Amino acid sequence: MSASPASSWPLVSDRSPQDILAWRPQGPVTVADYVRHVFALAAWLPEGHPWVVNLCEDRYHFAVLLGACAVSGRVSLQPSSQSAETLRQLAQSHPGALLVGETPTTVPGMAALAWPALDGLSLAAEPAMPLIPVERTVAVLFTSGSTGLPQPHAKTWGKLVANGRAEAQALGLDQRPHALVGTVPAQHSYGFESTFLLALHGGCGFWSGKPFFPQDLVEALAAVPRPRMVVTTPFHLASVMAAEVALPAVDLWLSATAPLAPELAARTEALTGAPVHEIYGSTESSQLATRRTTDGPVWRLMTGVALAQTAGDSLTWAHGGHVEGRVPLADLIRCELDGRFELLGRHADMVNLAGKRTSLAYLNHQLTAIDGVLDGAFFLPHDDEVDRVGRLSAFVVAPGRTREAIMAALRERLDAVFLPRPLVLLDSLPRNSAGKLPRSALEQLYGQHVSGKAPDATR
Structure with a gap:
């Protein structure tokens, strides 16, 4: 050289x-x-x-x-x-x-x-x-x-x-x-x-x-x-x-x-x-x-x-x-x-609902800290995708746990405005080789399991 x-x-x-x-x-x-x-x-x-x-x-x-x-x-x-x-x-x-x-x-x-x-x-x-x-x-x-x-x-x-x-x-x-x-x-x-x-x-x-x-x-x-x-x-x-x-x-x-x-x-x-x-x-x-x-x-x-x-x-x-x-x-x-x-959180992760503010990272931490939850992620669609009540969704891997039990645990940890509607139980989440969940993967889950469905207040 x-x-x-x-x-x-x-x-x-x-x-x-x-x-x-x-x-x-x-x-x-x-x-x-x-x-x-x-x-x-x-x-x-x-x-x-x-x-x-x-x-x-x-x-x-x-x-x-x-x-x-x-x-x-x-x-x-x-x-x-x-x-x-x-x-x-x-x-x-x-x-x-x-x-x-x-x-x-x-x-x-x-x-x-x-x-x-x-x-x-x-x-x-x-x-x-x-x-x-x-x-x-x-x-x-x-x-x-x-x-x-x-x-x-x-x-x-x-x-x-x-x-x-x-x-x-x-x-x-x-x-x-x-x-x-x-x-x-x-x-x-x-x-x-x-x-x-x-x-x-x-x-x-x-x-x-x-x-x-x-x-x-x-x-x-x-x-x-x-x-x-x-x-x-x-x-x-x-x-x-x-x-x-x-x-x-x-x-x-x-x-x-x-x-x-x-x-x-x-x-x-x-x-x-x-x-x-x-x-x-x-x-x-x-x-x-x-x-x-x-x-x-x-x-x-x-x-x-x-x-x-x-x-x-x-x-x-x-x-x-x-x-x-x-x-x-x-x-x-x-x-x-x-x-x-x-x-303090990511700019893109900040969630502001009904005048209350938190981050997706905080919500995910509270979700995965629940006993029996192996993996999980909250998702907030872009403005043009949000349903009439503008609620968060959550996708959860928790073998042996019911949706009701997980929601009850979340009620003890989160303000009611941040509770997911709906909470979807899955066998696994589509993480990539680095362990990340790209937004595109969450958007696909949202389209498969949530989009077009009316919110279910019982879940």
């Missing part, structure tokens, strides 16, 4: 060639092995495709493909969904994109390649660590669509390196690197930052798989050495704790994508002896702050990151450090001193 060190950062920083970067079922992978695979895959990728849709489910395959894009000047597109419609939209918005993944996928208007056998490619004996210009856009991440259509956000190499280092420092991993086991996909911003970036620039290593069921997590933890950190979501964490499986030792839990109930964090710490931390951020802003859930509601900003507010304005911007520009945040925030703040 001709760029000077001042304008470039290495693909993997502060690691020796023989350090372990990842663990696969076949065994550990060193930094040198990873660099060999990156160069080999970059040479294998055909010319003429500036965009590469990275659909790799295997976390190591994902890392190699992103590295290959970074060193060759291509851009890794990381959709939050792999639905046919999402991929059709990518084909239209990114002409010349190439789709790469382990499973053959056909998308009209987009070329596709199946993942090759890495060891079958031409591997260099002792490749030098590549340097990547800090201003190079190497990835485009997409919002989950929780509040609308997924939106693209470009990420430059220099900011991504700073991102990984800031998280490692905030969690103390720069002093004591952990083996990372992630239940979230690497394409999602949280999984991307807290497994991939923490490995390349935070001194950690990662497990190549993506365990979903509790027994999968048991096997993944057993495959990596201590200290171990599980990168997960409130939904996955609740499932693991409810299963009461015998887990190998966990040294740190990390959660994001939705607020984590302090009760669940306390139970997890009591059962496993490992602290539970949360990450706050967004695809738009990248990660911004951390907290230990059981210590209370206050968050602490990561190194270099700052928040700005205009007097009399409820909007907050994030800037500085690894944030790409100046980014407005979707949350109502009360800023304190010394980089501390509290979240």
Whole structure:
């Protein structure tokens, strides 16, 4: 590379060639092995495709493909969904994109390649660590669509390196690197930052798989050495704790994508002896702050990151450090001193009925705190969808519990104006791979179970 060190950062920083970067079922992978695979895959990728849709489910395959894009000047597109419609939209918005993944996928208007056998490619004996210009856009991440259509956000190499280092420092991993086991996909911003970036620039290593069921997590933890950190979501964490499986030792839990109930964090710490931390951020802003859930509601900003507010304005911007520009945040925030703040709710989540105000996050917390409720979500349609009385709906997974029993419990927790009409019992909720419930999924449930029905005051 001709760029000077001042304008470039290495693909993997502060690691020796023989350090372990990842663990696969076949065994550990060193930094040198990873660099060999990156160069080999970059040479294998055909010319003429500036965009590469990275659909790799295997976390190591994902890392190699992103590295290959970074060193060759291509851009890794990381959709939050792999639905046919999402991929059709990518084909239209990114002409010349190439789709790469382990499973053959056909998308009209987009070329596709199946993942090759890495060891079958031409591997260099002792490749030098590549340097990547800090201003190079190497990835485009997409919002989950929780509040609308997924939106693209470009990420430059220099900011991504700073991102990984800031998280490692905030969690103390720069002093004591952990083996990372992630239940979230690497394409999602949280999984991307807290497994991939923490490995390349935070001194950690990662497990190549993506365990979903509790027994999968048991096997993944057993495959990596201590200290171990599980990168997960409130939904996955609740499932693991409810299963009461015998887990190998966990040294740190990390959660994001939705607020984590302090009760669940306390139970997890009591059962496993490992602290539970949360990450706050967004695809738009990248990660911004951390907290230990059981210590209370206050968050602490990561190194270099700052928040700005205009007097009399409820909007907050994030800037500085690894944030790409100046980014407005979707949350109502009360800023304190010394980089501390509290979240008061999301702008889009605020509910104002009959002059009374609350948030969907608060309502969801009260719902899922009811004994026997495994999952649940409130939903308020847009103004043009609301029925004559403008009431909230709720979708609930609670095997063995009746609608009447759940409503009775809600009456003890909520003002009557916020009680759902109706409350719909389901076998499961259509959460995505990151444990989120996109608004589009809730709109579909509303159309299937509520829309066009008169409110039932007996439910």
